[in-house]
Amino acid sequence: MTEPPFRRVVVIGAGLMGTSVALALRRFGVEVLLEDADPGNLRVAVSLGAGVPVTPGDAPRAEQADLVVVGVPPAALGTVIADALARFPSAVVTDLGSVKAAALADTRAHAPAGAGLDRYVGGHPMAGSEQSGPLAARADLFDGRAWAVTPHADSRPDAVAAVERLARTCGALPVQLSPGEHDEAVALVSHLPQVASTVVAGLLTTAAEGHLVLAGQGLRDVTRIAGGDPDLWTQILSANAEPVARLLHEAADNLHRVAHTLEKRDAAEAGLADLRNSLERGATGVRRLPGKHGAQPEAFSAVPVLLPDQPGELARLFADVGAAGVNIEDVRIDHSPNTPAGLVELWVHQDTVPALLEALAHHGWDVHG
Ligand SMILES: NC(=O)c1ccc[n+]([C@@H]2O[C@H](COP(=O)([O-])OP(=O)(O)OC[C@H]3O[C@@H](n4cnc5c(N)ncnc54)[C@H](O)[C@@H]3O)[C@@H](O)[C@H]2O)c1
Ligand SMILES: O=C(O)C(=O)C[C@]1(C(=O)O)C=C[C@@H](O)C=C1
Numbered sequence: 001m002t003e004p005p006f007r008r009v010v011v012i013g014a015g016l017m018g019t020s021v022a023l024a025l026r027r028f029g030v031e032v033l034l035e036d037a038d039p040g041n042l043r044v045a046v047s048l049g050a051g052v053p054v055t056p057g058d059a060p061r062a063e064q065a066d067l068v069v070v071g072v073p074p075a076a077l078g079t080v081i082a083d084a085l086a087r088f089p090s091a092v093v094t095d096l097g098s099v100k101a102a103a104l105a106d107t108r109a110h111a112p113a114g115a116g117l118d119r120y121v122g123g124h125p126m127a128g129s130e131q132s133g134p135l136a137a138r139a140d141l142f143d144g145r146a147w148a149v150t151p152h153a154d155s156r157p158d159a160v161a162a163v164e165r166l167a168r169t170c171g172a173l174p175v176q177l178s179p180g181e182h183d184e185a186v187a188l189v190s191h192l193p194q195v196a197s198t199v200v201a202g203l204l205t206t207a208a209e210g211h212l213v214l215a216g217q218g219l220r221d222v223t224r225i226a227g228g229d230p231d232l233w234t235q236i237l238s239a240n241a242e243p244v245a246r247l248l249h250e251a252a253d254n255l256h257r258v259a260h261t262l263e264k265r266d267a268a269e270a271g272l273a274d275l276r277n278s279l280e281r282g283a284t285g286v287r288r289l290p291g292k293h294g295a296q297p298e299a300f301s302a303v304p305v306l307l308p309d310q311p312g313e314l315a316r317l318f319a320d321v322g323a324a325g326v327n328i329e330d331v332r333i334d335h336s337p338n339t340p341a342g343l344v345e346l347w348v349h350q351d352t353v354p355a356l357l358e359a360l361a362h363h364g365w366d367v368h369g
Pocket of ligand 1: 012013014015016017018035036037038041071072073074076080096097098099124125126127128129130131132133134232236
């Protein structure tokens with residue numbers, strides 16, 4: 001049997017992220033010890049098979065951990081990381097926090113001289129959910145996702161290597177960045193989208209019920225992350241305030257431009273060209289996003305299939321696609337209200353579309369559009 005990638009890992013903060021890391025490590029037989037300030041969350045994580053709780057009698061065993069993963073909310077990171085460096089003197093310490101420069105500054109502020117800050121390397125898996133707590137945790141949460149690894153000037157190379165190994169063991173792709181560079185990047189790819197989603201979803205609070213019934217997948221795609229924990233997001237956004245505020249001003253300028261264009265009735269042609277340019281710019285931006293495992297997004301196509309709302313239909317569709325030798329890269333399901341059918345978008349590699357269409361026709365599936 002191959003050696004587990006780590007002998008013993010302590011996870012502090014057994015919520016959504018910490019428990020997901022623990023479950024991912026358990027797949028490889030890693031011994032995981034869990035701690036959480038909330039006994040209820042700890043109990044749930046243990047019952048999910050994420051690890052065993054650290055009891056006071058376990059201290060000597062826990063001290064021999066080779067890695068400590070801190071999965072607590074951003075405002076608590078500095079104290080908990082500094083405390084972990086002191087309590088686990090031979091372990092590499094990493095965290096899962098969404099903002100890295102503030103976590104490092106807080107850790108420096110709380111770690112006494114000689115605390116072993118060279119054993120700390122920041123981390124940030126670019127995967128998550130709008131849900132919180134261990135019940136939402138998944139062992140496969142990180143599969144194919146990027147995992148930012150953010151060493152500071154004094155981080156030891158073996159500590160960096162251990163955090164990259166953690167990312168790979170969890171199925172993710174480690175990407176090394178400085179803490180500042182990371183925060184600039186996530187301001188655009190994570191924090192701005194969160195605020196945009198929140199602002200759009202906020203407008204729904206005053207919408208007429210009769211209008212909301214028309215909500216389709218577009219609105220759901222744009223607003224899913226607005227359901228995230230407001231306490232967590234207050235901490236994330238305030239810890240990365242400057243770059244996020246800068247981008248919000250830029251986005252607001254662009255929104256104003258579109259609004260003014262729509263209001264201009266006299267210069268209709270110039271206005272339409274401006275509007276088209278804004279829409280074209282968005283389409284160009286979205287094409288720049290890498291696909292699964294960093295592949296070019298153009299490599300995948302969506303094939304929409306109408307699915308009768310009956311037990312077993314989704315399984316039958318997947319089985320037919322699998323039997324045709326076509327790999328499904330991603331799936332989206334749109335449920336229309338008051339309709340006994342759903343629309344399933346099968347995302348597959350472009351080269352496999354003809355084989356997929358043939359198999360779907362052969363099995364009598366209703367391919368839409
Ligand atoms: N939610 C996401 O999508 C996501 C994605 C990537 C990274 N992150 C980051 O991961 C971290 C955890 O987020 P989450 O979504 O798992 O939150 P969560 O609320 O699901 O879990 C946090 C856990 O930490 C525990 N906790 C709080 N303070 C503690 C302390 N001082 N000591 C021990 N335990 C403590 C809580 O009881 C809770 O169980 C955050 O720093 C967040 O920025 C979140
Ligand atoms: O909810 C999701 O799907 C997410 O992946 C959340 C997301 C993101 O913006 O990508 C949100 C914050 C985190 O720090 C990392 C991941």
